[in-house]
Amino acid sequence: MRVGLFVTCLVDLYRPVIGFAAIRLLEQAGCAVAVPEAQTCCGQPGYNSGDKASAQKLARQVIAAFDGFDYVVAPSGSCGGMIKTHYPELLADDPAWALRANALAAKTYELTQFLRDVLNWDAIAARFDGKVTYHDSCSSLRELKVKGQPRALLAKVDGLALAELPNGEPCCGFGGTFCVKFPDISNKMVEDKVANIAATGAATVLAADMGCLLNIAGKLKREGSQVQARHVAEVLAGMTDTPAIGEEG
Amino acid sequence: MQSTSHLFKDNVARALVDPNLQQALVHVRTKFIDKRQDAINALPEFEALRDAARDLKNHVLSRLDQYLVQFEENVARHGGQVHWAQTPAEARQTILEICRRANARTVTKGKTMVGEEIGINDHLAANGIEPIETDLGEYIIQLRGETPSHVIAPAVHLTKAQVEETFRKVHTELDPARNLEEPETLLNEARHRLRGRFIVADVGITGANFLIADSGTTTIVTNEGNGDLTQTLPRIHIVLAGIEKIVPSIKDAGLLLRVLARSATGQEMSAYTTFSTGPRRPGDLDGPDEFHVVLLDNGRSKLLGTEFEEMLRCIRCGACLNHCPIYHAVGGHAYGWVYAGPIGAITTPALIGIENATPLPEASSLCGRCESVCPVRIPIPKMLRHWREEAFERRLTGTCARWALALWAALATRPALYRLATGVGARVLRLLAGRRGRFATLPFASAWTKHRDLPAPQGRTFMAQYRSRK
Ligand code: SF4
Numbered sequence: 001m002r003v004g005l006f007v008t009c010l011v012d013l014y015r016p017v018i019g020f021a022a023i024r025l026l027e028q029a030g031c032a033v034a035v036p037e038a039q040t041c042c043g044q045p046g047y048n049s050g051d052k053a054s055a056q057k058l059a060r061q062v063i064a065a066f067d068g069f070d071y072v073v074a075p076s077g078s079c080g081g082m083i084k085t086h087y088p089e090l091l092a093d094d095p096a097w098a099l100r101a102n103a104l105a106a107k108t109y110e111l112t113q114f115l116r117d118v119l120n121w122d123a124i125a126a127r128f129d130g131k132v133t134y135h136d137s138c139s140s141l142r143e144l145k146v147k148g149q150p151r152a153l154l155a156k157v158d159g160l161a162l163a164e165l166p167n168g169e170p171c172c173g174f175g176g177t178f179c180v181k182f183p184d185i186s187n188k189m190v191e192d193k194v195a196n197i198a199a200t201g202a203a204t205v206l207a208a209d210m211g212c213l214l215n216i217a218g219k220l221k222r223e224g225s226q227v228q229a230r231h232v233a234e235v236l237a238g239m240t241d242t243p244a245i246g247e248e249g
Numbered sequence: 250m251q252s253t254s255h256l257f258k259d260n261v262a263r264a265l266v267d268p269n270l271q272q273a274l275v276h277v278r279t280k281f282i283d284k285r286q287d288a289i290n291a292l293p294e295f296e297a298l299r300d301a302a303r304d305l306k307n308h309v310l311s312r313l314d315q316y317l318v319q320f321e322e323n324v325a326r327h328g329g330q331v332h333w334a335q336t337p338a339e340a341r342q343t344i345l346e347i348c349r350r351a352n353a354r355t356v357t358k359g360k361t362m363v364g365e366e367i368g369i370n371d372h373l374a375a376n377g378i379e380p381i382e383t384d385l386g387e388y389i390i391q392l393r394g395e396t397p398s399h400v401i402a403p404a405v406h407l408t409k410a411q412v413e414e415t416f417r418k419v420h421t422e423l424d425p426a427r428n429l430e431e432p433e434t435l436l437n438e439a440r441h442r443l444r445g446r447f448i449v450a451d452v453g454i455t456g457a458n459f460l461i462a463d464s465g466t467t468t469i470v471t472n473e474g475n476g477d478l479t480q481t482l483p484r485i486h487i488v489l490a491g492i493e494k495i496v497p498s499i500k501d502a503g504l505l506l507r508v509l510a511r512s513a514t515g516q517e518m519s520a521y522t523t524f525s526t527g528p529r530r531p532g533d534l535d536g537p538d539e540f541h542v543v544l545l546d547n548g549r550s551k552l553l554g555t556e557f558e559e560m561l562r563c564i565r566c567g568a569c570l571n572h573c574p575i576y577h578a579v580g581g582h583a584y585g586w587v588y589a590g591p592i593g594a595i596t597t598p599a600l601i602g603i604e605n606a607t608p609l610p611e612a613s614s615l616c617g618r619c620e621s622v623c624p625v626r627i628p629i630p631k632m633l634r635h636w637r638e639e640a641f642e643r644r645l646t647g648t649c650a651r652w653a654l655a656l657w658a659a660l661a662t663r664p665a666l667y668r669l670a671t672g673v674g675a676r677v678l679r680l681l682a683g684r685r686g687r688f689a690t691l692p693f694a695s696a697w698t699k700h701r702d703l704p705a706p707q708g709r710t711f712m713a714q715y716r717s718r719k
Binding site: 007009011012013014015016017019020035037038039040041043045046047048049050051052054057058061089138139142143169170171173174175176177178179180181182183184185186187188189190214215217218219221222242243245246247248249 | 258261574611613638654658661662686694704705706712714
């Protein structure tokens with residue numbers, strides 16, 4: 001099974017270890033993984049800022065780059081959701097591309113969703129000692145309806161205890177450009193989120209979206225919290241020897 | 250109503266440091282959400298009802314003209330009269346004329362957001378007619394000279410202490426020892442005061458939750474019963490509603506009532522659901538002598554057939570406000586016009602022009618919680634994006650943002666160049682951050698670092714590492 005990894009721009013720039021963790025997991029699950037060179041970003045900055053033309057260009061670029069794969073997997077609910085639910089909408093008026101957008105949408109998945117729903121795989125071989133909590137990104141939770149999948153996989157990690165985040169549904173306040181356009185509102189949201197994280201007593205917060213993680217880790221560190229933030233793939237793949245997001249080292 | 254939607258950012262800055270508002274909003278974040286959830290857990294077919302409600306509203310919108318004409322005929326058949334108003338000014342004029350003909354001095358009012366939309370209270374007052382709000386929340390904010398901050402809970406921005414203070418200032422005969430902390434005692438106090446006003450009012454104005462086409466009936470729901478008194482005691486009853494409130498039959502109203510109450514307050518039914526069909530007939534024990542329905546368009550019909558049509562399905566339940574993190578943070582007044590929260594952010598640009606409300610559709614993280622609770626499944630995030638597209642096309646978005654986007658697009662559509670830029674960027678940031686792993690401040694990133702640290706990249710980009718590993 002040939003799987004194309006959509007790395008996502010934030011993982012590429014900020015935290016390559018997540019990309020390698022995703023590759024390790026996919027390979028453990030029996031996939032042949034390739035990373036097409038011609039990928040950059042899924043187009044959300046343009047799409048969510050009203051720049052439809054740029055978003056369409058990016059969408060075509062991604063569609064072309066991932067031609068020929070059986071599946072496309074992204075370590076992000078947000079970018080996965082963009083491809084899966086928004087590309088068909090974005091290119092609906094362009095008959096030739098609309099078909100290709102639909103085809104790509106049908107074979108694209110968020111990482112944990114792919115491992116569980118498509119491969120029905122959970123042979124995790126990793127250890128992570130301690131209490132963690134999990135933040136569902138809005139796009140995973142509401143757009144892709146991903147909730148049980150990461151939890152089912154985390155349940156297979158030795159030594160890990162999951163404490164559910166109280167009031168887990170609200171957005172963490174990232175929202176792409178939203179957080180810099182409306183920093184004060186965004187701040188209220190992330191304040192609430194880190195307070196709920198603290199209430200769990202977990203030493204680590206996990207999520208499947210680098211955007212949320214940058215925001216949450218940034219707030220935790222600003223508040224002097226000891227809680228560490230990591231992408232769920234790092235833990236599932238047993239690649240936690242690098243410092244957590246925003247930590248010294 | 251005068252809009253300050255274009256000043257959203259200033260409104261937000263004020264709202265965030267208003268201690269009373271912030272205290273009051275804590276309530277919204279939990280109370281409504283939990284009650285709704287309980288009600289829905291108790292009704293397994295709720296999701297199917299939402300589908301049915303959406304389909305019903307879509308059907309109505311596809312034949313709005315037919316149903317409106319049918320409604321008008323049936324109102325007339327029962328001795329009432331429909332007045333069409335294209336603009337707020339026309340609606341105000343129509344209502345004023347009816348009041349003048351009746352020599353009205355006081356008008357009692359049930360809750361009506363369309364009334365806010367056309368600014369009816371100020372208009373009546375300016376013409377020597379005293380409007381008296383009879384919904385408890387509306388009554389409180391009228392005493393304070395404020396506007397509603399929530400479609401179904403107009404005074405939700407106030408703390409109990411503020412409400413008590415307002416009551417004591419106005420209800421001067423009150424015994425200072427009397428407890429006014431509980432909503433019930435406040436309600437009793439307001440009722441006591443309002444009873445006399447109901448009796449002397451010449452005209453009663455209410456809104457409408459639904460207009461039933463095949464019988465010419467209007468429907469309102471309340472939890473205080475004030476609507477009943479407003480529409481049955483005065484000689485003249487005026488219903489003021491937007492044209493999208495129409496449903497084909499009473500059966501359809503029943504469907505929407507089921508999703509409305511649960512979505513709004515978590516009730517199975519609101520305490521009072523009142524149907525009005527025409528004026529009092531010979532032999533009726535009560536009811537008004539005249540029954541008027543003023544139907545306002547105000548830009549609604551222009552939305553039909555556009556990508557914004559779906560917003561006309563709204564039944565004003567308020568669930569999207571109750572679940573919105575932006576609303577939770579800043580409350581309703583920051584939105585600057587009649588409708589607040591997610592539905593306000595998409596409705597306001599439609600009714601007063603995107604050029605006058607550009608920040609509203611931008612002020613969302615597109616988290617989608619509004620859509621996930623909307624009883625008629627309005628795709629609010631999609632509409633927010635449509636408004637952003639319109640603002641972008643019309644160059645209403647900030648120059649800085651446009652430049653940043655253009656730069657991003659130029660790079661992202663050229664993978665080789667993008668690799669170069671990100672490769673350098675990641676390394677430079679890593680070097681600058683050193684072993685700290687994050688930035689407390691960084692030029693050009695002050696909006697981020699104002700409230701949080703910025704984690705530093707790990708070093709080389711994924712693509713660079715992947716290539717050298719291969
Ligand atoms: S948009 Fe939906 S959730 Fe919001 S008030 Fe209207 S019907 Fe209710």
